[in-house]
Amino acid sequence: MSTATATPSTASVPTAKGKVTQLRVLNSEWIKLRTLRSTPITLAVAFAIMVGLGTLITYVHASHPDHHGHTELINGAELSLAMYRLAQLAIGVLGVLVISGEYSTGMIRASLSAVPKRLPVLWAKAAVFAGSVLVLMTAASVIAFYIGQAILSSYPAGGAVKMSDPGVARVVFGTALYLTVVGLLGVALGALIRNAAGAIAILFGVLLVLPALSDLLPASWAPHVVPYLPSEAGGALLNVVPDPTAMAPWNGFALMVGYAVVLLAAAAVMLKRRDA
Amino acid sequence: MIVASNLTKRYGEKTAVDDLSFTIKPGIVTGFLGPNGAGKSTTMRMIMGLDMPTSGSVTVNGRPYAEHPAPLHEVGALLEAKAIHTGRTARNHLLALAATTGIGARRVDEVIDLVGLHEVARKRAGGFSLGMGQRLGIASALLGDPATIILDEPVNGLDPEGILWIRNLLKGLASEGRTVFVSSHLMSEMALTAEHLIVVGRGRLIADTSVEEFTRSASRNLVRVRSPHAEKLRSLLLGPDVTVDSSEPGTLEVTGLDSDRIGTIAAKHSVTLFELAPQQASLEEAFMELTRDAVEYHASTTTAGSVA
16 A cells, blocks of 8 residues: 655655564664663662672671671571672662653653654663663573582581572562563653652652661551552562561562552553653 | 644653654755754654653554554654764764664665765774764664654764755755754855744744745845945935945845845946945844744843842
């Protein structure tokens, strides 16, 4: 169906050829993601935190037993992956910057001119970033886990665990899943707030500060509120032995994903409605 | 072809674009002229679907821009210099934009050469000068070889060589049958580049006319003549529709005759001319006259005795 217009254009490009598709926008966002120096650097930092600092903290912990000679107060898997709490800062910030960086530089106008339907840009950004984080953080978690267990097993009371132990594989791979969702929350907030400082403040206000404030709640309220905070709900996945005060591991994670989906949907609505 | 009908954009109390209707035809360069804050950029953003009109509508090649399946092949736009991530190289920026519509690296390198950014294509755009940013913006506008090209103040920041280059580029694009819509706040620039003019002030349409017509109605057809035989020349030039003034000895200001006629008459009577200058400045004056009431931001003119 070639729509022959009356324009005497010498530049007749077959329309079907240049059609904007979700796949092409994905490719575009993939190019964008890897052609900024900040992306590989930040992801490398997250990787180094998980593996390097994870190894260090495991070693320090194992080599300094407490007065009673115990080291296994923390499960070996959780210990070797504990640095996810720090790595989430890098992942969350990068998630915000993936989109707020386009607003601060004016790039967003070029992006939305190329894809005026707009939503494919948001989906592609979220998918490309989440995919990259998931792959890298899965690798980081698995490596940190095995190095950590190797260290722990060299101490008599180190408390090393095996991947096949109940709940361990869930925690190892769940760590990468948790970090991926933190990244998606960042992307959604970046799209909603459009300003890096604001979006980062909200992201870590919710993830890190809200749980710390839960002590201020009346004791009778806390059990009805705290487990449902995004970080606590998602964190339920990361206990080898499920915490009775937290949500069930996969239910908790599903709730965290739900928060990200709601925020992304809100970001989509606003992206479609607001002027760029 | 760009068609705006009753296009209106309000930001709260402020009306940026007020009931604007116009048609931009293919095959010529159309200038979009108005003082700062007249609503030119807002109008162009609405054409590109970046801002939603409060009311009214605008179509490009028969449809709203966002409804084209291959938008970069329909319209190429430079809306502001440096609509680019500062951390990305020029080439990667273009590759990312090109990828959305399936354009490959070959075309990207082609437009890079076309705008003369070959040397810096692999440098990060954060270090680009305003002029280089403009060239990069023009490269991205040309990526899809579009039939319609929209440029917002493209000569800003360009050196004289760059200005000449863009003038010729625009004329060339129009002669290929494309629709070329270029905004500027400089009448003199538009007089050299454009064939048709849309003049706006405070968001309203002031004039929709050909440059030729605008120039004719605007300029007072004043020609400045300097001659050692000024008085002899004056009597030779005077006629029913011709007035000759003189502000200083040896200088005449002639209206009613163009410079060609004056030069011919002078030659025929062997009158030496030192200077024969059509007064082009009147064009800029006419534009200012036209938009005086519509200028958004007046510089406060401090005259002697009135110090704020």
